[in-house]
Amino acid sequence: MTPIEFLGLYPFQWLAIITAGTAFFLMIDALVGHYRRAFAYRMQYAPVVTGTALVVAALLAAGFPDLPLLNQLLSWAGWLAAATGLVGFAYHFYYGIVTKPGGLKWILHYLMYGAPIFAPLGLTAAGVLGIITAHGLAGEHAVFGLVMPIALFLFVAIALAGAIAQAGILHYRGAFNNPAMYAPLTVPSLAMIAGVWMALAPSTVARAAFAVLLWMTLLVGFIGFGMHLRGLDREMGGLYLWHVNLLEGPPQGAPGLFIAWAAIGLVGMYLL
Amino acid sequence: MTQQDQNMSSWSLTAPGIHGEPVPMRDWSREEVDVCVVGAGAGGGVVGAKLAEAGFSVVILDAGPHWDPMNDFISDEHASSKLYWTDERITGGDNPVELGTNNSGRGVGGSTVHYSMIALRAHPDHFRRRTIEGAVENTDHRDWPLAFDDLEPYYEEVEEALQIAGPTFYPWGKPRRRRYPQREHELSASANVLVRGCAKLGIPVAPSPIATLSAPHEDRPPCVYRGFCNFGCTTNAKSSILVTYIPRAIRAGAEVRGNAMVARITHDSRGRATGVLHFRKGSDELFQQRAKSVIVAGYAIESPRLLLNSSSSLFPQGLANSSGIVGKYFMVQSSEQVFAKFPERINQYKAPPPGGAITEHFNRTMPGVGFVGGYTIEVIGPHPVDFVAKMAAGRGLWGAELRREMFDYNHFSALGMVGTVMPNRKNEVKLHETERDRYGLPVPHVIFSYHENDKRLIKHSIAKMKEIFEAAGGTDVWSDHRTSHLLGCCRMGDDPADSVVNADCRAHDVPNLFICDGSVFPNSTGVNPSLTIQALAARTADRITDMARRGELW
Structure with missing residues (x-):
């Protein structure tokens, strides 16, 4: 296994950059969402702080891949972000559903209107990605007992599952008012299946299917950015009231997750 | 519509569009149209639009203005009074109905412009109340001549057209075949209290x-x-008839003529309707609109009034009134309201008044309660001026005390109910003997008294609403009386001797006259009637299209 250089950077440097980008978008989403609820709980600052820490650590690690201390820092930041995400998931479940009027009986309502249940797990995923990247930058060929590409493919499959679930909930809330809203449910689901296939029983067919579906997922993410901007424009006041509709309209950063997870799969496939 | 008709009318008029820009509209004023619809609300808007889309030439008249939602609606409680029918009316009976506010509409879109948007289907049992509940003394409630299954596809049709936002699973009524077109809204603070x-x-x-x-x-x-839904929605998010069916009607070539108060329906010597005579704003002259058929959709007071005002030597009791039923069996829906104070801020005026939660648990015939029928409990959100009046009436507060209590306005939450009311022949809309309106037309005299059954239902509902508030931690719980939704007066039935229209809303006496609004309800349902009126109108449009194609109409 020889790492392949791409645009002057080694694969794990790319993964560090993707980690930073993902953490940045998730941190911004948490900031906007928690600002919308006026930071009612002090814990709502946590993802902003740990997300920022992960961004900084990942960028430093990408810039100076040979410094073991920075690798270690990225690993710690990864664990911290992952833990924050899990705690956030518990918080979102407990305060966003269980303690609301009607509680679990109204779970369908609060999945749509309570705190986005899977969003914190995005931060967990970014954290795990940071940990994997730190191991890779340290020159290790395996992580969590799995060889690198397999670990990445499984990671992509699990991360995509979370993104699909959250997109599914919110697009259902939007009543799939545009048929394009089915795209992030269908294409990434197939990519997810192909990822698991590729991880468990690699073959040329699996590889080809996974590659095509990853490129399509990447495309879905980029188109999603445009569609979410259009969705913002279809709110009352549209782009003219962008500062209001940023809080009410489709989450502007969310499609980026599909780009990030697909890109990780592509790094694992072409560069490792 | 013949090719000749097509050529004679021109797109020379404009109507207010829903985004503030005028849209082109056809002018049918000098032609004989296929259908003339009187009233552009829940019934008239739907039936007019569907018939225009089916290719008929259609004129829809409304006594009030054609609203321009971007410019005419103001987020102000008082400015909304222009949306109500405030012409003179005389009330009477033991429980005279307060008119001219929530239960009336004037202008294109009718009362859907200011209604609270609750879009419930009636239950299958509501159409067979007589069979299920049996006879009740001093009332004459009866089964509908059509069943829920006849209306179900039309409920689905209008729900799709209005893009009703509803829950994934709705626990009451017949299980749905299709999901609501859009998802439910987020709960408001008042709805949180109910839940x-x-x-x-x-x-x-x-x-x-x-x-x-x-x-x-x-x-x-x-x-x-x-939260200004009841004063005219300025964002067009509210699916009133004004922004849904009316633009469809205009696009399909109908003329929607505002400020046209219909005085009488004309007929020929065979007793067939030939059009309507109407006043236009700023003129005492009577204009004629010739039509091959007429659909009356003026709601439960103006529809019977128009029929009674259209009496002639051929129809001395009023048009379509050989049965003597026109104007009889007038009903309201009881809408008692209960209020309570809470420690947390509620801001009851925020979000659509229904707040996002509802219970139809009591909307069924319950054993051992001493009454038949049922009611729905809904969230309401009165704005300050409305609320202060309720505070004065319901709690007897005045002066400094009232002022002090109003400081806590944002901490109050309110529930309302919509209950069935028994049809009673003594409750009626008739023409006043002496009073005349500004056009010189006899004004309606509206007589209403609650039946003993209604009073028991109201008492039960108030107790339940208070229980809910107390369970939710409310204090200072008090209630106020109110009614809403006018029904009856031109009831539908199979027997021409004791009903005005048949199941197709077609008058028994005048084959090219239809009545298409809440006045055809033979009994009341325990839910808000708008969706049922719209479904009935959608069905009537299909029936008229069928009949016309088979040559049974003209």
Whole structure:
């Protein structure tokens, strides 16, 4: 296994950059969402702080891949972000559903209107990605007992599952008012299946299917950015009231997750 | 519509569009149209639009203006009074109905411009109340000449057209065949109170289906929860007839003529309707609109009034009134309201008044309660001027005390109910002997008294609503009387001797006259009637199309 250089950077440097980008978008989403609820709980600052820490650590690690201390820092930041995400998931479940009027009986309502249940797990995923990247930058060929590409493919499959679930909930809330809203449910689901296939029983067919579906997922993410901007424009006041509709309209950063997870799969496939 | 008709009319008029720009509209004033619809509300708007789309030449008249939602509606409680029918009317009976506010509409869109958007289907049992409940002394409630299954596809049709936002699973009524077109809205603070109270008492409660967008639809944005729905929606998120069916009608070539007060329906020597005579704003002259058929959709006071005002030597009791039933069996729906104060801020005026939660748990015939029929409990959100009046009336507060209590306005939450009312022959709309309106037409005299059954239902509902508030932690619980939704007066039935129209809303006496609004209800349902009126209108449009194609109409 020889790492392949791409645009002057080694694969794990790319993964560090993707980690930073993902953490940045998730941190911004948490900031906007928690600002919308006026930071009612002090814990709502946590993802902003740990997300920022992960961004900084990942960028430093990408810039100076040979410094073991920075690798270690990225690993710690990864664990911290992952833990924050899990705690956030518990918080979102407990305060966003269980303690609301009607509680679990109204779970369908609060999945749509309570705190986005899977969003914190995005931060967990970014954290795990940071940990994997730190191991890779340290020159290790395996992580969590799995060889690198397999670990990445499984990671992509699990991360995509979370993104699909959250997109599914919110697009259902939007009543799939545009048929394009089915795209992030269908294409990434197939990519997810192909990822698991590729991880468990690699073959040329699996590889080809996974590659095509990853490129399509990447495309879905980029188109999603445009569609979410259009969705913002279809709110009352549209782009003219962008500062209001940023809080009410489709989450502007969310499609980026599909780009990030697909890109990780592509790094694992072409560069490792 | 013949090719000749097509050529004679021109797109020379304009109507207000829903985004503030005028849209081109056809002029049918000098032609004989296929259909003339009187009233542009829940019934008239739907039937007119569907017939225009089916290729008929259609004129829809309304006594009030053609609203321009971007410019005419103001987020101000007082400015909304122009949306109500405030012409003179005389009331009477033991429980005279307060008119000219929530239960009336004037202008294109009718009362859907200011209604609370609750879009519930009636239950299958509501159409067979006589069979299920049996005879009740001093009333004459009866089964409908059509069943729920006849209306079900039309409920689905209008729900799709209005893009009703409702829950994934709605626990009451017949299970749905299709999901609501849009998802439910987020619970408001008032709805939280209802859910909390019901959860504590074990009363099932669900998100409420309402005719307001929760996601963008075509050129209309989703709701922004301003809470001024009852004063005319300025964002077009509210699916009133004005922004849904009326633009469709105009696009399909109908003329929607505002400020046209219809005085009488004309007929020929064979007793067939030939058109309507109407006044236009600023003129004492009577204009004629010739039509091959007439659809009356003026709601439960103006529809019977128009029929009674159209009496002639051929129809001395009034048009379509050989049965003597026109104007009889007038009904309201009881709408008692209960208020309570809470420690947390509620801001009851925020978000659409239905708030997002509802319980139809009591909307059924319950054993051992001493009354038949049922009611729905809904969230309401009165604005300050309305609220202060209720505070004065319901609690007897005045002066400094009232002022002090109003400081806590934002901490009050309110529930309202919509209950069945028994049809009673003594409750009626008739022409006043002496009083005349500004056009010189006899004004309606509206007589209403609650039946003993209604009073028991009201008492039960107030107790239940108070229980819910107390379970939710409310204090200072008090109630106030109110009515809403006018029904009856031109009831439908199979027997021409004791009903005015048949199941197709076609008058028994005048084959080219239809009545298409809440006045055809032979009994009341325990839910808000708008969706049923719209479904009936959609069905009537299909029936008229069928009959015309088979040559049975003209």
